[in-house]
Amino acid sequence: MCSENKMSGRGVYMATVVVNEKICDEHFLLRLYLAEFPSAAAGQFVQLQCRPPVAQAGAAEVARSEAGLPEFSSPELTDKESLLRRPLSLAGRRVSGDGVELEIIYRVVGTGTGWLAGTRAGQAVSVLGPLGNALPIIPDKPQVALVAGGVGIPPMIYMANALHNAGKSVTAFNGVRSKSLLPLSPGSEPISPEGLPRLCCSQFQSSDASAVVASDDGTVGYHGLVTEPFDAWLDGEAKAAAGLVVYSCGPEPMMRAVGEICIRRGIECYLSLERHMACGMGTCQSCIVKIRDDSPQGWSYKLCCTHGPAFDARDIIW
Amino acid sequence: MKMNKLKESEIDLSVDIAGVKLANPLMTASGTCGYADEYADFVDLKTLGAFVTKSISVAPREGNEYPRIVETRAGMLNAIGLANVGLEVFLKEKVPQLESLGLPVFVNVAGTTTEDYLKVAEALEDVDIVKGCELNISCPNVKAGGIQFGVDPNAVENITAELRKVCRKNKLIVKLSPNVSDITATAAAAVNGGADALSLINTFTAMAIDIEKRAPILANATGGLSGPAIRPVAVYMVHRVYTQVARPNNIPIIGMGGIQYASDALEFLLAGATGLAIGTALFVNPQCIVEIRDDIADYLARHGHGSITEIIGTLKIG
Ligand SMILES: Cc1cc2nc3c(=O)[nH]c(=O)nc-3n(C[C@H](O)[C@H](O)[C@H](O)COP(=O)(O)OP(=O)(O)OC[C@H]3O[C@@H](n4cnc5c(N)ncnc54)[C@H](O)[C@@H]3O)c2cc1C
Ligand SMILES: Cc1cc2nc3c(=O)[nH]c(=O)nc-3n(C[C@H](O)[C@H](O)[C@H](O)COP(=O)(O)O)c2cc1C
Ligand code: FES
Numbered sequence: 056m057c058s059e060n061k062m063s064g065r066g067v068y069m070a071t072v073v074v075n076e077k078i079c080d081e082h083f084l085l086r087l088y089l090a091e092f093p094s095a096a097a098g099q100f101v102q103l104q105c106r107p108p109v110a111q112a113g114a115a116e117v118a119r120s121e122a123g124l125p126e127f128s129s130p131e132l133t134d135k136e137s138l139l140r141r142p143l144s145l146a147g148r149r150v151s152g153d154g155v156e157l158e159i160i161y162r163v164v165g166t167g168t169g170w171l172a173g174t175r176a177g178q179a180v181s182v183l184g185p186l187g188n189a190l191p192i193i194p195d196k197p198q199v200a201l202v203a204g205g206v207g208i209p210p211m212i213y214m215a216n217a218l219h220n221a222g223k224s225v226t227a228f229n230g231v232r233s234k235s236l237l238p239l240s241p242g243s244e245p246i247s248p249e250g251l252p253r254l255c256c257s258q259f260q261s262s263d264a265s266a267v268v269a270s271d272d273g274t275v276g277y278h279g280l281v282t283e284p285f286d287a288w289l290d291g292e293a294k295a296a297a298g299l300v301v302y303s304c305g306p307e308p309m310m311r312a313v314g315e316i317c318i319r320r321g322i323e324c325y326l327s328l329e330r331h332m333a334c335g336m337g338t339c340q341s342c343i344v345k346i347r348d349d350s351p352q353g354w355s356y357k358l359c360c361t362h363g364p365a366f367d368a369r370d371i372i373w
Numbered sequence: 374m375k376m377n378k379l380k381e382s383e384i385d386l387s388v389d390i391a392g393v394k395l396a397n398p399l400m401t402a403s404g405t406c407g408y409a410d411e412y413a414d415f416v417d418l419k420t421l422g423a424f425v426t427k428s429i430s431v432a433p434r435e436g437n438e439y440p441r442i443v444e445t446r447a448g449m450l451n452a453i454g455l456a457n458v459g460l461e462v463f464l465k466e467k468v469p470q471l472e473s474l475g476l477p478v479f480v481n482v483a484g485t486t487t488e489d490y491l492k493v494a495e496a497l498e499d500v501d502i503v504k505g506c507e508l509n510i511s512c513p514n515v516k517a518g519g520i521q522f523g524v525d526p527n528a529v530e531n532i533t534a535e536l537r538k539v540c541r542k543n544k545l546i547v548k549l550s551p552n553v554s555d556i557t558a559t560a561a562a563a564v565n566g567g568a569d570a571l572s573l574i575n576t577f578t579a580m581a582i583d584i585e586k587r588a589p590i591l592a593n594a595t596g597g598l599s600g601p602a603i604r605p606v607a608v609y610m611v612h613r614v615y616t617q618v619a620r621p622n623n624i625p626i627i628g629m630g631g632i633q634y635a636s637d638a639l640e641f642l643l644a645g646a647t648g649l650a651i652g653t654a655l656f657v658n659p660q661c662i663v664e665i666r667d668d669i670a671d672y673l674a675r676h677g678h679g680s681i682t683e684i685i686g687t688l689k690i691g
Contacts, residue, residue, distance in 0.1 A: 064414075065414040065415065066414060066415050066416075066659075066660075067415065067658060067659065067660055104657065104658075116675065137444065138444060138447060138448065138449065138600055138601065138653070138657060139444050139449065139656060139657060140656075140657060181658075183415070183659075330439070331440055331441075331442055331443070333442050333444075333449060333451070333653075333656045334405075334655075334656040335656075336411055336412060336415060336656075336659070337407065337411040338405060338406055338407040338411040338412060338655075338656070339404075339405065339442065339451070339453070339656060340404075340436060340441065340453045340456045341440075341441045341442040341451065341453065343436070343439050343441065343456075344439075345439075355435065356435055356436065356456070361411075
């Protein structure tokens with residue numbers, strides 16, 4: 056397999072695991088080195104092949120036992136791993152030596168992510184990407200709120216960095232089920248139990264962004280849903296609604312709530328959706344999202360992988 | 374066995390499908406490669422012998438509700454529901470980009486009534502780049518659409534005969550369903566109706582159940598099983614159709630179902646397929662067509678064959 060250098064550069068690339076470390080319960084940080092990889096932006100994702108790349112699956116001569124029976128080593132007998140690739144958001148990209156490093160933070164939920172969790176430094180992983188669109192950076196909105204839940208938090212770190220570089224003022228709201236599942240490390244200030252923004256998470260602090268942490272069980276930060284301190288914060292920022300844009304990524308019920316809050320308050324809001332994907336390239340038509348439009352029926356299906364993954368909250372029909 | 378090893382560059386991979394000359398036997402399986410533009414970044418489609426489009430119906434179709442796919446062991450179920458842009462948009466927007474490929478194009482034609490099929494096939498007579506219609510009478514995912522024409526030999530013969538009248542310039546390929554008790558009966562019916570070629574197989578009607586909800590996972594309840602899981606059955610069906618229908622009538626077969634590697638592709642060739650279509654495997658590795666092509670050449674060289682046609686249908690039994 057090779058890296059194809061097409062005009063856009065999107066393609067299949069072979070990566071080597073640099074680091075694959077546990078950052079909190081169930082969550083791993085994966086850093087991949089690639090000799091080359093196109094420029095990519097926050098909001099985009101890759102499809103990782105969660106199994107060892109098959110180097111020589113061709114039609115090499117089949118070995119035979121003394122009895123003359125073929126000794127099968129064909130892939131279906133040796134491949135115990137999943138077939139389709141797994142979509143994972145980019146949590147960072149930087150130039151490293153004469154190559155590129157990609158960061159991915161993933162939660163172990165099943166077969167594919169389970170396989171990833173067992174990978175070691177030096178191991179090869181096949182990467183397809185970059186896929187999807189960058190989150191839109193809105194020129195006339197100086198203020199940004201990021202509302203993330205669980206595994207939706209990592210892509211927001213990348214986003215905060217991009218927004219900071221674009222001169223925006225960023226506040227990051229992070230919701231987790233419990234303290235042990237928070238994929239963030241401490242900043243210079245303590246986390247506010249009232250759900251007030253503080254420089255309390257180093258990953259956001261490096262983008263000058265203050266952060267709020269909420270947990271369902273009250274083991275860290277605000278005790279409750281992250282949408283509650285977010286809604287309360289908006290009360291204070293209401294006058295600024297016109298200069299504010301909100302991005303959200305995480306569990307669908309949370310994003311729906313964020314979308315409803317923003318629509319009610321007239322705030323521009325983008326939700327980064329997750330859909331089951333076979334290809335990630337816009338061909339299989341599996342990752343549909345119902346989007347309002349001016350067609351006679353009032354909506355049409357758009358593809359999460361190529362039109363998204365982020366959509367304007369006002370356009371989504373749940 | 375004594376073999377004269379040839380150089381790969383001396384190998385002739387070209388095949389003839391009912392008078393259409395292909396540089397090699399590899400094609401896209403309908404519905405897994407869109408209308409070509411989607412894959413442009415990921416693989417050089419000019420590597421293919423021919424391009425097969427997503428199904429086209431007279432009117433555009435939104436397709437089924439989400440979720441449309443589910444991964445299963447060594448395969449996947451899909452219930453896309455023939456989502457497609459419709460004939461008009463296809464002719465206006467998609468044909469120009471297919472023209473730029475410079476490959477023979479086979480258009481997969483779907484419909485709910487005989488008239489629908491005829492309308493699409495008639496319109497394709499005027500498109501130069503299109504060399505054939507692949508008649509989809511085997512989609513398992515649409516209630517009134519296709520499969521009712523595909524499981525009863527009389528219905529297969531009738532619709533094939535109707536299309537035969539309008540396909541004058543274009544070759545008529547009939548795509549067979551595996552959801553029948555005897556695929557040689559529907560194959561023979563297609564040949565009696567005037568088919569120039571047969572393609573097999575479409576997906577198997579299948580189901581996956583969410584055991585917690587005690588409900589089907591797919592919105593459509595059932596879907597079509599594709600991928601490596603179906604390959605042995607597909608190879609067997611190609612073998613039967615080849616020996617009982619295709620070879621006696623001198624009709625070429627386009628074989629498909631779970632091809633992922635060259636060793637898989639070679640099984641189909643030996644069983645009697647002249648063309649090879651790749652579907653699900655493209656989602657995982659869009660470059661597999663290049664790898665399969667090169668590895669087939671390697672196999673032929675190793676076995677001292679100067680032309681791929683020397684091995685088609687050379688399965689030794691008994
Ligand atoms: C655009 C996008 C970005 C994502 N970014 C991240 C990320 O940064 N970090 C992270 O941990 N997770 C992310 N996810 C979710 C991640 O793709 C799934 O958790 C993962 O596919 C699960 O695979 P598995 O084999 O471990 O689980 P299994 O349950 O064994 O997977 C079974 C099948 O379901 C699919 N699937 C299961 N859950 C999801 C899901 N939530 N979304 C889409 N497909 C799913 C799998 O791809 C697979 O085909 C993202 C999903 C999308 C669509
Ligand atoms: C997502 C998906 C969509 C498909 N859409 C079509 C279609 O529109 N028309 C058709 O004739 N076959 C369709 N098929 C069937 C394939 O063309 C092919 O017959 C089948 O998937 C077996 O090949 P594979 O195992 O290599 O995928 C589709 C298959 C998949 C997986
Ligand atoms: S995942 Fe295949 S079209 Fe989006």
